[in-house]
Amino acid sequence: MNITANKKTREFTINWDDGHVSVYPFGLLRAACPCASCRGGHENMKSEPDADVFNIQLDDSPMTRINNVKAVGSYALTIVWEDGHDYGIYNWHYLRALCPCEEDRKKYGR
Secondary structure, eight states: OOEEEEETTEEEEOOOTTEEEEEEEHHHHHHHHOOOHHHGEEEOSSOOOGGGGGGGOOOGGGGGGGGEEEEEEEEEEEEEEETTTTOOOEEEHHHHOOSSSSHHHTTTTT
């Protein structure tokens, strides 16, 4: 697996071990932040993102600029945003379900 964050194009790319390539706009990743605060409380925590995150358009701002990406063990990533938010733990399943491509959106019912 190979992961890159291109700050110029504002795209986060994962080259998965199965050969699939997922390209995420930074705004999508922030709109889909899986932390309890962004999801509206622990009762709204799910293993997959809400389908409505694909319709949210977030403008370029410190809120949607990636400052750093940290590994969480071997199962997930934490994205540190320029506004200081770093609570979301994006596990591999969640990231794959968040892939904006048509194939994965159908596969995960998004």
